[in-house]
Amino acid sequence: MDHPPRFAFLQPALRVGLPLILLAAMILAIFQQVFKSPMAFDDNLSIIHVRSFKGWMEIWGRDAFDFFRPMKSLFFLLIEESGGGMTRYHWATLAAYYLATCGVFALTLRLSGNAIVAFATGAIWAIAPTGGTVATWASCFNINLAAAAMTFCALSYDVMRSGSGRRTIIPGIMATLFLVLGLLSYETAIATAPLLVLVDAFRDRKIFCKRSMIHYGVIALIVISWLVCRKMIGAPPYRGNNPSLDPAMPLWQLSASAPYFLWTHLLMWLFPSGRLETFGSYLWDRSVPAVILPFCWIFLLGTIFLGVRLWRRAPLFFFGAAWFIVAAFPSGNFIPMRNTPFADYYVPIPSIGLCLMLAAILRAAIQRLRHPGIGRPAMAGAVAILVGISGWRLAQLPVLFDWLEAWEVPPQIMAKTAAARPHQFFAHASVAYELALGPTEKTPETLDLIEANALEAEKDMPDMAIIYTTLGEVARYRGQRDLAIQHYEKALKLRHISYKILLLTRRQLVLCLMEPPNADYEKAHANLLILLRHHEHVEHPGYVLLAATLMREWGKPEEEIKTLEKGLSYHPDNAEIRTALEKARARAAAPSK
Numbered sequence: 001m002d003h004p005p006r007f008a009f010l011q012p013a014l015r016v017g018l019p020l021i022l023l024a025a026m027i028l029a030i031f032q033q034v035f036k037s038p039m040a041f042d043d044n045l046s047i048i049h050v051r052s053f054k055g056w057m058e059i060w061g062r063d064a065f066d067f068f069r070p071m072k073s074l075f076f077l078l079i080e081e082s083g084g085g086m087t088r089y090h091w092a093t094l095a096a097y098y099l100a101t102c103g104v105f106a107l108t109l110r111l112s113g114n115a116i117v118a119f120a121t122g123a124i125w126a127i128a129p130t131g132g133t134v135a136t137w138a139s140c141f142n143i144n145l146a147a148a149a150m151t152f153c154a155l156s157y158d159v160m161r162s163g164s165g166r167r168t169i170i171p172g173i174m175a176t177l178f179l180v181l182g183l184l185s186y187e188t189a190i191a192t193a194p195l196l197v198l199v200d201a202f203r204d205r206k207i208f209c210k211r212s213m214i215h216y217g218v219i220a221l222i223v224i225s226w227l228v229c230r231k232m233i234g235a236p237p238y239r240g241n242n243p244s245l246d247p248a249m250p251l252w253q254l255s256a257s258a259p260y261f262l263w264t265h266l267l268m269w270l271f272p273s274g275r276l277e278t279f280g281s282y283l284w285d286r287s288v289p290a291v292i293l294p295f296c297w298i299f300l301l302g303t304i305f306l307g308v309r310l311w312r313r314a315p316l317f318f319f320g321a322a323w324f325i326v327a328a329f330p331s332g333n334f335i336p337m338r339n340t341p342f343a344d345y346y347v348p349i350p351s352i353g354l355c356l357m358l359a360a361i362l363r364a365a366i367q368r369l370r371h372p373g374i375g376r377p378a379m380a381g382a383v384a385i386l387v388g389i390s391g392w393r394l395a396q397l398p399v400l401f402d403w404l405e406a407w408e409v410p411p412q413i414m415a416k417t418a419a420a421r422p423h424q425f426f427a428h429a430s431v432a433y434e435l436a437l438g439p440t441e442k443t444p445e446t447l448d449l450i451e452a453n454a455l456e457a458e459k460d461m462p463d464m465a466i467i468y469t470t471l472g473e474v475a476r477y478r479g480q481r482d483l484a485i486q487h488y489e490k491a492l493k494l495r496h497i498s499y500k501i502l503l504l505t506r507r508q509l510v511l512c513l514m515e516p517p518n519a520d521y522e523k524a525h526a527n528l529l530i531l532l533r534h535h536e537h538v539e540h541p542g543y544v545l546l547a548a549t550l551m552r553e554w555g556k557p558e559e560e561i562k563t564l565e566k567g568l569s570y571h572p573d574n575a576e577i578r579t580a581l582e583k584a585r586a587r588a589a590a591p592s593k
Helices: 008-028 032-036 041-050 056-060 068-080 088-112 115-126 129-136 138-162 165-185 187-202 210-233 250-254 258-270 292-315 315-328 348-371 377-393 395-406 410-419 426-438 446-459 465-477 483-492 499-513 520-530 540-553 557-570 577-587
Strands: none
Touching: 008 032, 008 088, 032 088, 032 115, 032 129, 032 395, 032 577, 056 068, 068 088, 068 138, 068 165, 088 115, 088 129, 088 138, 088 315, 088 348, 115 348, 115 377, 129 138, 129 348, 129 395, 138 165, 138 187, 138 348, 165 187, 165 210, 187 210, 187 292, 187 315, 250 258, 258 292, 258 315, 258 348, 292 315, 292 446, 315 348, 315 465, 348 377, 395 410, 410 426, 426 446, 426 465, 426 483, 465 483, 483 499, 499 520, 499 540, 520 540, 540 557, 540 577
């Protein structure tokens, strides 16, 4: 009787388990800096949004930015329900990033059949500098979850199609669940549907047979159901007010520029030094000469043509290339959805395909080294490939560390974005806003920096209100009250990138109008009445307290009490309003001296 080799049962576990443990250790070691990063940009708006929930079912509505992303809302809700805090957010986000890395490893192992290649591919994906933002920023949790869902969906689908009978049930259910999970996490996951067809093409399965058509019909039904749900909850089909784009830009110009966006993101992944950017801006024929765009289209169409012609010679390599293009399509403005044109957080999901291309090259090199009759030139070439790819990615670790360090002070992210290319009007405006309204000490040097960035943004986008809000802050800190009021009032008449900033601008105007010795209480009161109409806004209690302060300084104690009483009727559990009301009543009851 033949017996299996000793410890043979450990081989599959070591083949999968050991690489996953090593990937976890690597991520924990390299991404330690993420725990020093504060909540930034979209995070606080999402936190405020979920804190207003009256029940769990509200995750199925629109998120803080009107998108249909239930898993993102659920993530923020769960963290807040468990006590909140930066540490919890960072652990959860990094765990999702590791899960996506596991997905890249598992899919590569399935398609290449080589555990060493799969480990290398997972590591290359995980330590790419373009992954720094999604590993750090809590608002990218859903992107990591979608990346994991897409890879595991493709893997489960391939297992299902390779089996027969009952063996297809469990992987079929898993593929369905992962497809739904991806769609509920991030819109880019819609690319999973065509990617599953490409999996069949990779395996050389018949695309137009009955069995395939049934599977594709189920996939289409799931995607259509998701689209209907988005429509029913009122999620907009496109971003109507993207601050990174000129609102007057015709849609055809955006689509015409899509291949340029694609190749820019490719270069961002291949050679990230000086190219990383978040919320990058784009102006037609200014950010890049329009004459370059036809060549970008020619290069894209030529790549697709070569991929179709040479698919059978290197299926894994061209499957990876197809993944990159297909996964970049939803966010790439080929259909002009007015998505942010340049953003490092768009890169991780399409770059899974780039990693698969490298996996094909690494597998070929390893197979060449294992060939018994290999000659010295062939061996040298194979070793050069392995060393070159390893050195290329490891040499970029300082870029990743620099980007992670920048996330410790979020305005630095926007400053680096502003330096990545010309005409970065939104990055300049964001730097100015974060420094002006954030906790940064307002030294003369800081005020000069804020003003310089705001004026730089004004050159390209003079109708962006945030510019004048920040200029108003600069003037206020410099003691130029009348100039500050002019800037705030101008900002109120212009285009705002969010309702929050519109309300904040009016609040800052009120504060400026109330400053002695030339306080204009009547004008301040008129603006406060507008703020007080927003009863459901998270800042409404603050508006009530500000209105009470105005009435007290204006010499109207009875109106102060009425304001606080009405505010308490809206916010009966607010301790600050209750305390202020008690003090106001005590002052009114005290005998006059």
